[in-house]
Amino acid sequence: MMRQDGARRDLTLVALAGAAALLALLAGPLLAGRFYLYDDLLTFHLPLRVFYARCLASGDDFRWFPDYFCGMDLHGEGQIGMLHPAHLVLYGLLPVRVALPAEFLLNYVVLLGGMVAFLRRRVGPSAAVVGGMVFTFFGYNILHFMHLNSVAVAAHLPWSLWLIDRLFRGTGRPALDGAGLALLTGSGLLLGHPQTAWYVKLVEGAYVLFLALETGRWRRVAWYAGSVGIGVLLGGVQLLPTWEALALSRRATLPAGSITMGSLHPLNLVQLVAPYVFLERYMPSHGGQGLDRFVRIHELGLYQGAAVSALLAWLALRWRALDPPARRLARGAALLAVISFLMALGDYGPFGWVLVHAPLIRSFRVPARYLLLVHLAVAVLAALAVDDLVRANRAPRSARWLALVPAAGLACWVGIRVVDQLRPGLLPTLGTNARVGFNLGLLVASAALVALAARRPRLGLLGLMLVMVADFTSYALYFHLWDTVPPLAPALDPRPEVPPVGEGDRLHITLPEPGVAYPGRRAEYRSGQLSMAGYRLTDGYVALFPARRLDYTRVEAQRLAGVAWAWDDDRDGGSWVAVPGPMPRARVEGEGPPARVAIRLDRPGRFGAEVDAPGGGRFVWNEAFHPGWTAAVDGEPATVSRADSDFMACPIPPGRHSVAFRFRPSSFRLGAAASGVGLALVVAVVLAPSGHSFAVRRRTP
Template identity: 30%
Template structure:
């Protein structure tokens, strides 16, 4: 319990994020087990690469190699079996049960065990890729192997001749440990290839073109397809050259190397709103951005309001692996094979609009955003906003977008100054999240989720200072619990030390 309390500063914010993700309420059985363990891979726990190695492109298995790879060394499983066979202590049986349960869970739909657990155990429906339970099995087997080796060493010592028996037994045990370390050292490092840091961190050519441009956000199209192509050309990752070539597309997350903002990213747990807009690591949901352009043989063809959607998310530039057919994208020199485009008339990071439209559902909002009737320079879509809080809609031809002046003192704070021609809404093209608070001229204001995954605050006519600050209650509560747990731990240690000192003096 103390350990859980100490981790509350991380666990409570994580629980909050989980409740805001598509995993809240549980995943479907089909989605949770879409990536499943290939049962023959059980052999790979004790034999290195029996079905080939993904790092050199020879893997022949029917699952994702890096999710199912659990090689423990040639000696580990045999000595784990020695412990189970010869040691009757409770700890051994507990470890054996954990190993068996971890393997049965990892097998997923291959046995009825995981199906029952999925239906009965609280929280299981929030997880996908059941073979990740291999970490339980592998940890238990490694601990059992240590106990088995100790048991074997004692058995050998008891039966060998006096004098040299203990030294011989210890030497044999040390040899097994050294052999296992050598085994793992020779077979596993290839799964984590290393590249020259200078070459890998060198700025892509497109950054030179962007150096003289005001850059809001950069969107990388077809980054997943380009990565998969590099994987095929590299035969896994035995040759890193294709990956260095692919870096010119500045795929999601790689942009962080050069502090270049991007609207999306590669993450395991995101909010439902982020998943709806930009997609997720999902076999079923690409997000409305990816779902509104199609890849043809030699070009990318945007559909509907795709580029307008990028523009309203403060995307100013686009990188693509092939030509993009859109009059709203202006070609730029990229200095590499990647195609670089400037988005015409992108919306600013923060801006005023006079009209608000209530969005009954996210699906309805997505349809409206990509319809020709939607004008992000005149209106904003609001979710779950009380109708009484909506300023009156202006007459046709009324005020349009007014850009706000934005300062960003830190990653958790935005300050926008706006000259509003009428009552309306300040829209901030940043991801919505409940931990944000807002003030208008120092007075607390309500933040409304807008345009599916943005923020909006109602403001009256005139000049105003609007401050957005990220202060999640979950973090504050978690820090309080962790602080109390740490204080209790320190107090307990001090009390024990004091008591022991008094006992020694007596």
């Protein structure tokens, strides 16, 4: 027994060493003061988090963002997760140069820990660590590193599965597990990525059904449903404003082609064993035409490592030898992988109509993101394979069939080369022989090490850890370095070259709406730079592009928005062009002598001015109209209406007056009330006696 315990401990240490190595590779640049400023991290998350941190430091209202679109509801847009307790602490106490890397790395630490905790309830410790490594460092979560909030929501998933497993298969208080599920649901919603939250609930529901069938404890389904309901209330302070922002955005009316943009082409299946067969490592959707030409490997990446391919083959070979609980779990995971893959196919698969027409779901773009669920299922299968490996006394004769794994990789490479020769131009540019050969070497090594692990688990598992580290370095980390990993400090203090502008003036840079016309990376980068440098723009880069009535590429609209300079990409390689006669930040429209306006307060979410209007009229403020704004004239409520199609106005009587605007959306107030009720219910559930104890007391004479 002591020898078995020592062997198990050694295997666990080997697996933990592999996980630590991968985490160190990911964290290395962060610890050196650098950061992965690629794609949305640079153009979206960085400038918005800079604004968020500044508001926390100054006490301003971070819900309203005046720098993009002549002002927008940033809290409703959601993806900063500004009311999540972790973000309030990080960005309220730490400088952005520390808080942003900490947020980035914390997502992966929480994800790894949760996956290990969940799998540990089903498999041994070493297998749980390997499964955690696969889900954390290979596939969706590592390729989507630039989507901070999506990875953060996904990090809740394994912890939810852990609690659900405890709820159905544990002997403790279900109230505590239910309260934990409610808190996780609320936390995920507060992070503001409804698409990933939808994926999380899909998996949770599937696992609840699986465990109810496995254990027969159907009453626990009600516990789960009630917990999720309370969690939705907890997240109401984010959920309701996001729902309102969606209704006020163009995302609510996306055309079908934008919804299915990023459908996974079936030929991407070759990635499982031949990830480098194409130079860009993926087969583009719809032939790389239209909007899909901008959907790249981070959305379409299916590969989860050569070691995983060999482990899946081992599990298939050992299927009949698995004990019944492991086989049931493997069957459920395989079913989840197949259904999720069919969803990821988008309009290539059977669920295309559902994705385009189903309520709520049709607001989510890029069907390939269902690969998150595929990768979760594969990680579970890999853990089951490792668990079987370390329990095996010797490699069965069928282990020789593991040679089919590298053979499949070679066959894919040869087959793709033949098709490319027969039909030139049909396929994207092929990968280099060197990278394909490297991958084949990893496949050969993985197959041999899996067979070795059945006889000598410590040596075989150590070899697999080395293969996974090499694979991660060449595939995932290489992807991170497509753009350089620069020091973060200079990016936080941009100094763009801009002509002089007056106080309250705006700049215009055209950024077409995501999902309708792809916004150029240069324009996105420039808009983020300008925002961090303190400039206000008529456009910007966000997910929920606000619906607007004016065309801001036209000079007339730019004048109404108070634009002093517009960027012209077509002039002299790109230059600033002065806009003639921009309107002032605030003015009075009416009859009689000209009115005088003196702005006293112009901060996010608040605006105040002193007005001398002998003839009265309408006070016009060129901030974007939103139903959440309220107005007061001399402290008395005034009606806010649209002005010049996209801006705000309120009536003022003749004379001298004080005018004030404040952002106070009803969706936020209702959401805050719902969150308060949810928090009270969580406390009540935790403090209430368990149903089991109550039943025992009733039976006591």
